[in-house]
Amino acid sequence: MRQYIKNIVEINDNRTSKIFAIFIQCLILLSIITFSIETIPNLKPETKSILYAIEVFCVVVFTIEYLLRIYVADSKPRFIFSFFGIIDFLAILPFYLSFGVDLRSLRALRFLRLFRILKLVRYNRAMIHFTTAIKSAKEEILLFLFITLILIYFSSVGIYYFENEAQPENFSSVFDSLWWAIVTLTTVGYGDVYPITVGGKVFTFFILLIGLGIVAIPTGIISSALTKSVDKKDA
The missing domain is CATH 1.20.120.350 (Voltage-gated potassium channels. Chain C)
Known part of the structure; x- marks a missing residue:
């Protein structure tokens, strides 16, 4: 039974x-x-x-x-x-x-x-392949998340020093700057908080370039693992 x-x-x-x-x-x-x-x-x-x-x-x-x-x-x-x-x-x-x-x-x-x-x-077979891919690439994903957290903190500290005096209401502390760092690194850019100093704008330019890589890297990791998972299933 x-x-x-x-x-x-x-x-x-x-x-x-x-x-x-x-x-x-x-x-x-x-x-x-x-x-x-x-x-x-x-x-x-x-x-x-x-x-x-x-x-x-x-x-x-x-x-x-x-x-x-x-x-x-x-x-x-x-x-x-x-x-x-x-x-x-x-x-x-x-x-x-x-x-x-x-x-x-x-x-x-x-x-x-x-x-x-x-x-x-x-x-769902497609979702099964996806979860298998996530499991196979978990070490790479965890490493990427760790690096991302470091970059978010680095960005928060950097923009704080550039914008604190000019915009004390928006960048009053490193913790308040975290929101800007997250939306900038993820290339969302809501526009509610943005730099107005020359140093802050230059710093933001480089953070945006890094942000493009942050969006692309996990996509490449997961797609590669997903391809391997499908190929292994078909073999």
Whole structure:
């Protein structure tokens, strides 16, 4: 029985497993749609009742799926604390936490329901390739993030010294300069905070050039790892 259930709930080539996967994916999408509809103001009580009934049905199915996955797991603690195990748990947690909770706090709990969309990763082959690529390139990505944090701090300190006297209200400290450093290095440039001194403008020019590389580097790392993942799968 355990092996039979495992062949269903885990991704396999058999017909029953594919039907189960499609069913769960449809429920995830249905849950996300109902979550979005719930945010519409002035909904009729009948509509709210229907949405709640759909939510209950989805949570019951997700709970059964979660318990079945624990049951068929070779190592139960390993599954529970795995990426997918945590996502499956977070997908049902807000519903059960909402019982007996002050309604004013429900908005924060409802936000956690967005984790359900991550459940689609398990069933989507393209997303599986993407997560595999992220895992294979995790050391490069962590190194890149570490360097990025150093550059953000360096940029904050640099612009602080250039602009503090000219704009003490915007660059009053290194911490206040962090916002400028982040939006500049990511090349977003909201324009709410910008340098007005010559030194600050020259400094910003070089930071923008570095920012272009910051945007391009992770793209290259992930695309290279993704290509290797796809090639390995096709081999």
